[in-house]
Amino acid sequence: MAKIGFIGALCIGLITASSPATAQNVVADVDQIAAILESEGYQAKLIGEKDDRYIKTGMSGYNFLILPFDCDDAGENCKSVQFYIAFATETEPTLEAMNTYASRNRFGRIYLDDDRDPVIEMDIDLEAGGMPKELFMDNLAYWEAIMVAFAEFSLENDRK
Template identity: 35%
Template sequence: MKVMRRVGSVVGLLAPALAALFPASFRAGKRPEGWGAGGRTAGCLLAWAFLLGLSLAQEVRTSLTPEEVEALLKSGSYRYERVEDQGQVYFRLRLGGLRAALYLLDCQEGRCESLQLYAGFSMEKPPTLERINAWNREHRFSRAYLDADGDPALEADLDLAGGVAEGAVLNFLDLFEESLGAFAAWIGFE
């Protein structure tokens, strides 16, 4: 899973630094000689401060251009195709073997303040509205509905206007990929 790969790579980079800060006996749950009762707390606070500093180092975005979205897709190793239709740019994606689209919305002067992921499913026997409503009751971070033709669709939105780090955009894509696979199974799509 992409999120776990990112977390694993960050932990891999931090491991030597954290090992230098905390002796092996401390990492094993033993207090090193000369450390008082507050040693563990102080060490944990120091580690959290270090990790917080790394997370704050990410650039916060309140809007994205199509080029910036494309760069994020590349950095996350997503399969995509850039499409320009009547002056609008969107991306066709392959997420977990399923097709989806990433739309850039609320755009002004080439910068867009929100993103929307969409996947539609054409089915001979679509799920009932009750099944779709059950998805919405039981799952977070996406919404499902039956479109005008009665076919199921899944969507998710990300508002950038308040500011998000690039990692949040990549997490948005990863989370939708997970939801998409679960939704396809939920509706019996093959």
């Protein structure tokens, strides 16, 4: 039996310690994501047919969608998900206000949809093996913060 030496044994120990067999990354599978959300205490309603399904969930008093993207023809093997919410406002923000908001906020893509409702989206790349659950939940917490901030911006004219 060959000797691997201290450095080799250390490297093997690090590889083994950093890749537990029981850890499963989050991928762009709506069933898996819905189960994770429910295990973390969120409601997660699956909507649609097998090849066109998405999740309706909510936090901080706002309902939003989690939409799978870049899927195969059967609606499987998706590569990313998008967090999405539109706000129906009585007085929509101006394009100038939207541009100012966008220039001051790094995360979240914003626009006015066809009904001139303010929308914010955030994409999560889950291709190439996905990401650990902890990182997915961290992204979800970040989404919550930017969603709430954008809701306050979008609805501020309705409160005046």
